[in-house]
Amino acid sequence: MPIEQCSKCGTQGDPIEEALYMGKIEPLIKANVCRPCWVEWTNMRVMVINELRLNLGDPSGRDQLKQQMWTFLNLPKEE
Numbered sequence: 012m013p014i015e016q017c018s019k020c021g022t023q024g025d026p027i028e029e030a031l032y033m034g035k036i037e038p039l040i041k042a043n044v045c046r047p048c049w050v051e052w053t054n055m056r057v058m059v060i061n062e063l064r065l066n067l068g069d070p071s072g073r074d075q076l077k078q079q080m081w082t083f084l085n086l087p088k089e090e
């Protein structure tokens with residue numbers, strides 16, 4: 012079943028079916044983001060990590076990456 016409307020590209024895209032290991036935000040991502048946009052983000056993520064020199068072993072690094080993802084995918088505000 013396609014997702015209703017992707018928050019990034021605005022289309023009724025193919026859903027993400029694989030596990031993302033994103034914890035509690037995973038359902039939110041899957042409900043809002045189509046698979047092609049997620050793939051786009053996974054490529055973008057590598058560039059973001061390098062560009063901002065994020066240390067993912069550090070909570071603040073992980074937090075910054077999450078912020079970048081939120082903006083990139085245009086996700087709705089977290090409750």
Ligand SMILES: [Zn+2]
Pocket residue numbers: 017018019020021022024044045046047048
């Ligand atoms: Zn999309």
